[in-house]
Amino acid sequence: xxxxxxxxxxxxxxxxxxxxxxLEAKMPLDLPDHVFGDGSRLRQVMTNLIGNAxxxxxxxxxxxxxxxxxxxxxxxVLLFSVTDTGVGVPAEQQALIFEPFRQAxxxxxxxxxxxxxxxxxxxxxxxxxxxxxxxxSIPGSGSTFYFTAHFKRQTALESMQRVVAPAPRPVAxxxxxxxxxxxxxxxxxxxxxxxxxxxxxxxKVTIANxxxxxxxxxxxxxxxxxxxxxQMPELGGLEAVAILREKEAQSGAxxxxxxxxxxxxxxxxxxxxxxxxxxxxxxxxxxxxxxIEEIRQVLPGWRGPVSAPxxxxxxxxxEPVNQWVH
Ligand code: MN
Numbered sequence: 001x002x003x004x005x006x007x008x009x010x011x012x013x014x015x016x017x018x019x020x021x022x023l024e025a026k027m028p029l030d031l032p033d034h035v036f037g038d039g040s041r042l043r044q045v046m047t048n049l050i051g052n053a054x055x056x057x058x059x060x061x062x063x064x065x066x067x068x069x070x071x072x073x074x075x076x077v078l079l080f081s082v083t084d085t086g087v088g089v090p091a092e093q094q095a096l097i098f099e100p101f102r103q104a105x106x107x108x109x110x111x112x113x114x115x116x117x118x119x120x121x122x123x124x125x126x127x128x129x130x131x132x133x134x135x136x137s138i139p140g141s142g143s144t145f146y147f148t149a150h151f152k153r154q155t156a157l158e159s160m161q162r163v164v165a166p167a168p169r170p171v172a173x174x175x176x177x178x179x180x181x182x183x184x185x186x187x188x189x190x191x192x193x194x195x196x197x198x199x200x201x202x203x204k205v206t207i208a209n210x211x212x213x214x215x216x217x218x219x220x221x222x223x224x225x226x227x228x229x230x231q232m233p234e235l236g237g238l239e240a241v242a243i244l245r246e247k248e249a250q251s252g253a254x255x256x257x258x259x260x261x262x263x264x265x266x267x268x269x270x271x272x273x274x275x276x277x278x279x280x281x282x283x284x285x286x287x288x289x290x291x292i293e294e295i296r297q298v299l300p301g302w303r304g305p306v307s308a309p310x311x312x313x314x315x316x317x318x319e320p321v322n323q324w325v326h
Contacts, residue, residue, distance in 0.1 A: 002031065004042060007043070011047070012051065019054060021059070021060065021061055022063075023061070025064045026063060026064070026065040028067050030068060030071075031078070032076055032151075035151035035152065036153070037152075038129070042129070042149065044125060045080075045122045045126060046064060049064075049080075049122065049145045049147075052118065052119070053082050053083075053084035054084075057086030058086065059085065060086070060142070062083070062084045064081070065081045071153070072153075075151065075153055076151050077148050077149070078148065078151065081144050083144040087140065088138055088140050088141060089135065089139065089143055094137060097135065098120060098122070098133060099120060100117055122147070126147045129150060130149065131150060132146075132147065132148050177302070177303050177304065177305060178203055180204045181225045181226070182206045182217060182227070183195070183207050183208070184207075184227070184228045184229055184240070185208075185209075186209055186231075186233055187229075190229070191207050194207075194227065194261075194286065197286065197288055200288075201292070201305035202305055206221070209232075211228070211232050211240030212240070213234070214226065223256070224299065225258075228259070229262070230263075230273065237260055237262075237273075238260075241260075241276055244256060245277040257299055258279050259278065259282060259295070260273040260276075261284055261286060262281070263284045279297075292304065
C-alpha cells in the first residue's frame with residue numbers, strides 16, 4: 001500500500017513542481033502494508049484526484065492522506081483524502097461534480113480543459129472497490145476530495161503459506177559427506193564466498209537471493225542443510241524460519257536443519273536465532289573450521305567434508321571476492 005501511494009505521488013511530483021506547488025503524501029504507521037486489491041485502479045483514482053487538485057490550484061500545496069477507517073485481521077477500509085489550497089468548488093456545483101461531463105463551471109472547463117469525465121470515472125472505480133467518494137470545499141480556499149476503498153488483508157504468514165505448498169521433504173539427513181546445501185544470502189560477494197567455501201568441502205550448493213526465494217526453492221527441492229542469512233530484503237532469515245517451522249508443525253514434516261548466518265555478532269544474538277527456530281549459528285565472515293563444527297552439531301550423522309576438495313570455480317578476476325560483507 002505504501003509503495004502504491006508513494007509511486008503515485010512520485011509520478012505527479014514533476015507536474016506539481018512546475019506550478020510551484022508542494023505535493024506530499026501522509027501515511028500513518030498503522031496503515032496495513034499488504035492488502036488484496038486492484039493497484040492500477042487505485043492508482044488511477046489517486047492520480048485523477050491529485051491531477052485535478054494540481055490543475056485547480058495556483059499556489060500552496062496538494063496533499064494525499066491515507067488512513068485506516070476500519071481494520072480487522074481479515075479486512076480493512078482505507079480512507080484516502082486529497083486536499084488542495086486551490087480555487088474550490090461553488091456549493092451549487094458540488095452535488096453534480098461526480099456526474100459525467102460536469103466541471104465546476106463553464107469557465108473552468110475552458111480555462112483548464114479536460115473531458116469532464118475524470119471524476120465520473122473515479123466514482124465508478126471507487127464504487128467497484130466497495131467504497132464511496134465525496135468532497136468538501138470552501139470556494140476560494142480549497143477542496144478536499146475523499147474516497148474509501150474496501151480491501152481484504154493478507155498477513156505475511158498467509159502469503160507465504162500460499163506459496164509454500166506442502167512439498168515432499170527429505171526423510172532424514174543424508175549421512176554422505178557431500179551435502180545438498182541451500183544458501184540464502186542477498187549479498188553477491190557473500191554468495192560467491194559461500195559457494196566457494198562449501199563447494200571446496202565437496203557439497204552441492206544452491207543459492208537463493210532472499211528468504212522468499214529460499215522458501216520457494218525449499219517447497220520444491222530437498223536439502224540436507226540451509227544456511228540462512230538473517231538480514232535480507234523481501235524476507236529476512238528469522239521471518240523465513242518462522243514461516244518454515246510453522247509449516248513443518250502443521251504438516252508434521254521432517255525438521256529442516258538450518259544454520260543462521262549473521263554479521264552482527266552481538267551477545268544474545270545466538271540465543272535470538274536459536275529461539276527463532278534456527279538450529280545453529282555462524283557469524284560472518286564465515287570460516288571453514290567454524291562452519292564444519294557447526295554442521296557437525298546440526299547434522300550429527302555427518303562425517304565431515306570429503307577429503308579431496310572439489311576444484312572450485314574461480315570468481316571473475318575483475319571482482320574482489322575475498323571480503324565477507326554483512
Ligand atoms: Mn544480508
